[in-house]
Amino acid sequence: MALFNLNINGKTQEIDVDPNTPMLWVLRDHLKLVGTKYGCGIAQCGACTVHLGNNAVRSCQLPVSSIGEEKVTTIEGLSENGDHPVQKAWLEVDVPQCGYCQAGQIMTAAALLEKNPNPSDSEIETAMNGNICRCGTYIRIKKAVKMAAGAAANS
Amino acid sequence: MTLIKTKIGRRAFIKNTSLASGGLVLGFSFLNSCKPEQAKEMAVREMPKEWFEMNSYLKIGDNGLVTIYTPNPEFGQNIRTSMPMLVAEELDVDWNNVLVEQAPYHEEKYGFQFTGGSRGISARWQPLRMAGATAKHMLKEAAAQTWQVPVAEITAEAGVLRHAATKKSAGYGEMASVAATLDVPEEVPLKEVKDFKLINNSQKNVDAKSIVTGVPLFGMDIQKKGMLIAMIEHPPAFGMTLKSVDGAAAKAMPGIKDVVTIKSFKDGYEKGGFDTNAFPELVAIVGNSTWEVMQAKKKLKVEWQPISAYTETIAGFRGKETRNVPAGLESTTAHKSKMEALAAKPGKMVRKDGNPDAAFKKAAKILERSYSAPFLAHNNMEPLNAFAHVEGDKVKIAAPIQIPSLIVPTLASSLGIPKENIEMDLPRMGGGFGRKAYAHFVVEAALISQKVNAPIKLVYSREDDMTNGIYRPAYQATYRAAFDENNNLTALHVKAGGVPESPLFANRFPAGAIDNYMAEEWVVDSNITIGAFRAPRSNFMAGAEQAFLDEVAEAMGKDPIQFRLDLLKRAKENPVGEENDYDAERYAGVLELVREKSAWKENDATRHRGVSAYFCHNSYAAHVLDLKMENDKPVVEKVCCAIDCGVVVNPDAAINMAEGAITDGVGNAFFGELTFEDGVPQKNNFHQYQMIRMKEAPKEIDVHFVQNEIDPTGMGEPPFPPIFGAVANALYKATGQRHYEQPFVKEKKVVG
Numbered sequence: 001m002a003l004f005n006l007n008i009n010g011k012t013q014e015i016d017v018d019p020n021t022p023m024l025w026v027l028r029d030h031l032k033l034v035g036t037k038y039g040c041g042i043a044q045c046g047a048c049t050v051h052l053g054n055n056a057v058r059s060c061q062l063p064v065s066s067i068g069e070e071k072v073t074t075i076e077g078l079s080e081n082g083d084h085p086v087q088k089a090w091l092e093v094d095v096p097q098c099g100y101c102q103a104g105q106i107m108t109a110a111a112l113l114e115k116n117p118n119p120s121d122s123e124i125e126t127a128m129n130g131n132i133c134r135c136g137t138y139i140r141i142k143k144a145v146k147m148a149a150g151a152a153a154n155s
Numbered sequence: 156m157t158l159i160k161t162k163i164g165r166r167a168f169i170k171n172t173s174l175a176s177g178g179l180v181l182g183f184s185f186l187n188s189c190k191p192e193q194a195k196e197m198a199v200r201e202m203p204k205e206w207f208e209m210n211s212y213l214k215i216g217d218n219g220l221v222t223i224y225t226p227n228p229e230f231g232q233n234i235r236t237s238m239p240m241l242v243a244e245e246l247d248v249d250w251n252n253v254l255v256e257q258a259p260y261h262e263e264k265y266g267f268q269f270t271g272g273s274r275g276i277s278a279r280w281q282p283l284r285m286a287g288a289t290a291k292h293m294l295k296e297a298a299a300q301t302w303q304v305p306v307a308e309i310t311a312e313a314g315v316l317r318h319a320a321t322k323k324s325a326g327y328g329e330m331a332s333v334a335a336t337l338d339v340p341e342e343v344p345l346k347e348v349k350d351f352k353l354i355n356n357s358q359k360n361v362d363a364k365s366i367v368t369g370v371p372l373f374g375m376d377i378q379k380k381g382m383l384i385a386m387i388e389h390p391p392a393f394g395m396t397l398k399s400v401d402g403a404a405a406k407a408m409p410g411i412k413d414v415v416t417i418k419s420f421k422d423g424y425e426k427g428g429f430d431t432n433a434f435p436e437l438v439a440i441v442g443n444s445t446w447e448v449m450q451a452k453k454k455l456k457v458e459w460q461p462i463s464a465y466t467e468t469i470a471g472f473r474g475k476e477t478r479n480v481p482a483g484l485e486s487t488t489a490h491k492s493k494m495e496a497l498a499a500k501p502g503k504m505v506r507k508d509g510n511p512d513a514a515f516k517k518a519a520k521i522l523e524r525s526y527s528a529p530f531l532a533h534n535n536m537e538p539l540n541a542f543a544h545v546e547g548d549k550v551k552i553a554a555p556i557q558i559p560s561l562i563v564p565t566l567a568s569s570l571g572i573p574k575e576n577i578e579m580d581l582p583r584m585g586g587g588f589g590r591k592a593y594a595h596f597v598v599e600a601a602l603i604s605q606k607v608n609a610p611i612k613l614v615y616s617r618e619d620d621m622t623n624g625i626y627r628p629a630y631q632a633t634y635r636a637a638f639d640e641n642n643n644l645t646a647l648h649v650k651a652g653g654v655p656e657s658p659l660f661a662n663r664f665p666a667g668a669i670d671n672y673m674a675e676e677w678v679v680d681s682n683i684t685i686g687a688f689r690a691p692r693s694n695f696m697a698g699a700e701q702a703f704l705d706e707v708a709e710a711m712g713k714d715p716i717q718f719r720l721d722l723l724k725r726a727k728e729n730p731v732g733e734e735n736d737y738d739a740e741r742y743a744g745v746l747e748l749v750r751e752k753s754a755w756k757e758n759d760a761t762r763h764r765g766v767s768a769y770f771c772h773n774s775y776a777a778h779v780l781d782l783k784m785e786n787d788k789p790v791v792e793k794v795c796c797a798i799d800c801g802v803v804v805n806p807d808a809a810i811n812m813a814e815g816a817i818t819d820g821v822g823n824a825f826f827g828e829l830t831f832e833d834g835v836p837q838k839n840n841f842h843q844y845q846m847i848r849m850k851e852a853p854k855e856i857d858v859h860f861v862q863n864e865i866d867p868t869g870m871g872e873p874p875f876p877p878i879f880g881a882v883a884n885a886l887y888k889a890t891g892q893r894h895y896e897q898p899f900v901k902e903k904k905v906v907g
């Protein structure tokens with residue numbers, strides 16, 4: 001066990017866990033932030049995607065001891081009122097089916113647009129390829145990413 | 156107007172207050188304790204001071220807000236929106252004033268809460284509209300009594316009651332307290348299709364905001380005070396069972412509370428059709444957090460032993476069935492040789508029309524082709540999980556499951572607790588696809604809770620989920636067609652089987668369209684557990700049949716769509732046999748619609764297109780799929796789809812589901828495969844099991860519905876099966892080679 005001070009969604013959180021504990025389980029079990037999902041545990045599905053600084057990372061493969069001062073943002077902290085352009089586009093396109101993968105999809109998409117505000121189709125495909133959607137909402141995800149890019153460009 | 160007697164359904168409209176267990180809706184409820192985003196937004200419009208219950212499906216607040224209890228569990232088909240739409244349509248309430256709550260499991264109030272078989276909307280089509288219509292009638296009655304005018308003169312629209320002659324009006328909220336005291340009427344009028352305002356008008360997913368903001372909704376998200384985490388260790392191979400466990404090292408790990416063994420069935424318990432369970436005896440490890448339990452699990456020392464062969468009787472939907480479960484450790488190669496051996500012998504004749512033997516003997520030409528597909532794992536994104544708290548003789552469950560009522564008898568028996576003492580909440584499922592119809596994991600969770608005497612959440616790791624599967628079986632089908640010297644189709648023969656289930660539907664098209672027809676089946680027994688997977692059996696037969704028909708059309712020099720339409724014309728005008736289970740006209744309807752919408756041209760040399768159509772779950776679906784090869788890999792450029800599922804309740808959501816079914820089908824046709832060696836599933840996570848990803852998904856999907864006034868039929872499954880045929884037929888056009896063996900893409904290269 002070890003004490004960690006983590007900066008999560010703009011708040012400092014102190015937790016006492018095994019240093020090897022992946023951020024995914026720190027978020028879900030210890031901080032009760034269950035928006036970040038468990039899908040595979042081996043960085044293959046993207047359900048657990050969070051932002052570390054400005055990067056989309058798979059929290060299931062991110063030991064809590066590796067975070068340091070870096071800011072962690074989860075789906076719960078992506079925006080104050082659920083009005084991040086990516087979230088708004090997701091609602092407009094009505095993307096989700098079961099919804100389980102969608103927090104991870106949104107976090108990946110938001111990080112992509114942060115770096116590349118106007119991605120091409122193939123750039124979207126490459127960035128989103130690590131996120132599995134078992135329900136097959138890929139067409140809508142792509143549409144929503146483009147819509148969010150357009151909305152950001154116009155604002 | 157259609158007058159519907161409410162008698163049959165009256166029990167369903169029973170009010171909570173008149174039930175002994177009436178407090179349930181307001182009692183233990185996970186979904187109440189973490190109210191989704193929707194409720195928060197409602198709060199802006201203010202929650203009412205008092206609610207008045209009209210029936211078990213709805214209550215009306217004194218300010219006109221309406222809460223609709225949606226009965227069936229949600230797994231992504233968006234029934235939490237479309238089912239309340241049915242109630243709201245007949246209630247004539249403003250959709251913006253509707254709050255949706257998930258009903259808990261309660262058979263008496265909510266009937267058969269079954270999510271699966273594409274039956275949700277069709278089964279609820281009448282009862283839910285009646286729930287709305289009876290409540291509206293009671294509100295009108297209340298207004299009539301209050302205003303002392305005849306009830307027939309009261310109108311209701313968008314939550315407002317009016318009496319034109321006296322110019323009186325009142326909101327539903329004002330009349331709700333009186334209405335709730337009235338009797339449920341014996342008869343209520345239901346609207347005609349042409350009068351629908353909400354139905355057939357796209358409404359947004361009521362849970363979308365909660366989903367995109369990470370609100371806890373899923374079984375996996377459940378957190379309760381004092382809750383521990385449990386995981387299981389199951390045998391490493393099918394055909395094995397628990398011998399002994401040494402849990403000392405695991406128990407000594409940090410955060411671990413206990414290591415226990417459980418037995419899922421009482422000796423002699425007669426299983427139901429959904430009690431499928433390869434590993435009824437398990438080791439469970441219980442601790443404070445998921446990660447700690449995962450680490451401790453590695454320290455378990457377990458000895459396994461082979462099972463003995465047994466025969467069991469299952470009380471399934473279709474009566475009692477006997478299942479033979481052999482001993483031994485099975486492998487895919489051995490399955491294949493057994494399947495080939497059985498396919499080469501006569502099978503069990505299920506249907507025979509005319510004289511197919513003579514027709515084949517006389518044939519100028521015979522075309523024979525065999526198709527196969529492997530086991531598939533469901534791979535829901537949310538692994539199996541269940542919350543259970545057994546306290547003395549009381550049981551509280553909250554679990555993402557498709558058929559709550561069917562696991563209750565097993566729970567009661569295994570726990571030794573009466574059925575009446577089991578309460579169950581139905582959180583959202585992160586995918587189901589058939590897997591969550593088999594709720595053994597709920598029994599496991601409850602037994603663990605009982606043993607450790609604490610509330611627990613059982614969590615399957617991805618590996619547990621993939622290797623303790625209730626898989627889509629491996630199948631094979633051989634088709635033969637006989638042609639005369641003029642190249643006319645004179646006979647058709649299908650022989651199909653699988654491990655351990657036959658996929659055959661003997662009475663489906665093209666049965667009924669061909670004079671000489673026969674259908675046979677066979678089965679290879681297995682100890683690998685199998686079960687429903689999106690459109691069971693159809694998900695293989697459609698691909699085989701539609702690929703074969705494509706080859707038959709080609710052999711006859713006919714356009715594949717016209718060829719199918721010709722057969723359907725025959726089936727409609729002069730059907731062979733009486734058992735045909737499809738409507739030839741509706742079948743032809745989707746083919747005609749897809750031909751038009753895809754701008755289909757005969758011998759179109761500009762692109763590689765495949766067509767396919769199928770009937771299942773009382774609905775019809777046809778696809779035209781365009782594919783091209785890029786660096787040896789198939790790319791699906793576009794799928795045009797036509798569906799006849801009767802009245803479409805929520806069109807955009809139905810389109811979403813069709814897009815999903817198509818993408819799912821393309822993925823499984825290309826990559827889906829689980830093999831076994833010595834009983835061990837050869838894949839246990841997504842680094843090995845290839846799932847379709849955005850790069851491989853169709854670039855464009857264009858969905859069309861046949862417009863009619865037929866009561867809704869299935870939607871979640873029907874677009875899935877035919878996609879396999881469309882992929883196979885388009886691949887042939889793109890590569891010049893027919894594809895008979897799924898998955899079609901192996902080691903990133905198309906098998907030619």
Ligand code: FES
Pocket residue numbers: 037038039040041042043044045046047048049058059060061
């Ligand atoms: S759970 Fe982390 S990538 Fe799948």
Ligand code: FES
Pocket residue numbers: 096097098099100101102132133134135136137231536585586
């Ligand atoms: S919406 Fe179900 S997994 Fe993506």
